[in-house]
Amino acid sequence: MANEQIRFDDGAAYERYMGKWSQLAGEAFLDWLAPEPGWRWLDVGCGNGAFTEMLVERCAPASVSGIDPSEGQLAYARARPASRVAQFHQGDAMALPFPDDAFDAAVMPLVIFFVPDPGRGVAEMARVVCPGGSVSAYAWDMAGGGFPYEALHAEMRAMGVAVPVPPSPGASRIDAMRDLWTGAGLEAVETHEITVQRAFADFDDYWATILGGPSVGRALAAMASDDLALLKARMRERLPAEATGRITYSARANAVKGQVPER
Structure with a gap:
């Protein structure tokens, strides 16, 4: 199961599990990126549209296109208010179905470790962005323990439960991201x-969220009831609650941006 492909087909479950984390990281990323209004955007690996909606709401875009392999996720994205501006397409990050120089900016939010050939994905973003345009990404620091549910994964592994692993977990290291961007010929490359931090109302809120988590839900559902109870107890100890019962903890992502050279 450790090598099982991770699929995100349920937009609503993903929204509870990762959507809030995505929003928090996405807001910080856009503050750093500081994009100009009027850009033509491409959101690569848009999923259920959480970040796409932020582009529509915050960046005054001329247009936004989102692309993702999952029709289930795209159906959720198309139901968002952002769909009044954004268009969503099914497709592959390593073979973008767009012509050269079609966008002013391409962004890959929380996706690069899911791309089997990250270098090819970055090269495709650079291809479809016009000269002088922006190519950027942010991704959980998987190798450095920055993933929001790393504590859960660690406890599962300690119990001998296989945790699905994305195909390119090392691609989100900050040095790896810099190398991918410079390797694609992008200029003025910066990392960040x-x-x-995210707060859960109490442990039950956290537990219900991870039980519906698209990447671990099936593994948890397959556990024997006694083992699942033990995992729950371990996580309750590992995530100490405040006096109100609220649980707050942090996650860490790495970001990178660069420009397509003028030709």
Whole structure:
């Protein structure tokens, strides 16, 4: 199961599990990116449209296109208010179905470790962005323990439960991202570390969220009831609650941006 492909087909479940984390990291990322209004945007690996909606709401875009392999996720994205501006397409990050120089900016939010050939994905973003345009990404620091549910994954592994692993977990290291961007011929490459915090109302809120988590839900559902109870107890100890019962903890992402050279 450790090598099982991770699929996100349920937009609503993903929204609860990762949508809030995505929003927190996305806001910090856009603050750092500081994009200009009027850009033509491409959101690569748009999923259920959480970040796409932020582009529509915050960046005054001329247009926004989102692309993702999952029709289930795209159906959720198309139901968002952002769909009044954004268009969503099914497709592959390594073979973008767009002509050269079609966008002013391409962004890959929380996606690069899911791309089997990250270098090819970055090269495709650079291809479809016009000279002088922006190519950027942010992704959880998987190798450095920055993933929001790393504590859960660590406890599962300690119990001998296989945790699905994305195909390119090392691609989100900050040095790896810099190398991918410079390797694609992008200029003025900069990197940035993002730390965000999320609060859950109480442990039950956290537990219900991870039980519906698209990447671990099936593994948890397959566990024997006694083992699942033990995992729940371990996580309750690992995530100490405040006096109100609220649980707050942080996650860390790495970000990178660069420009397509003038030709």
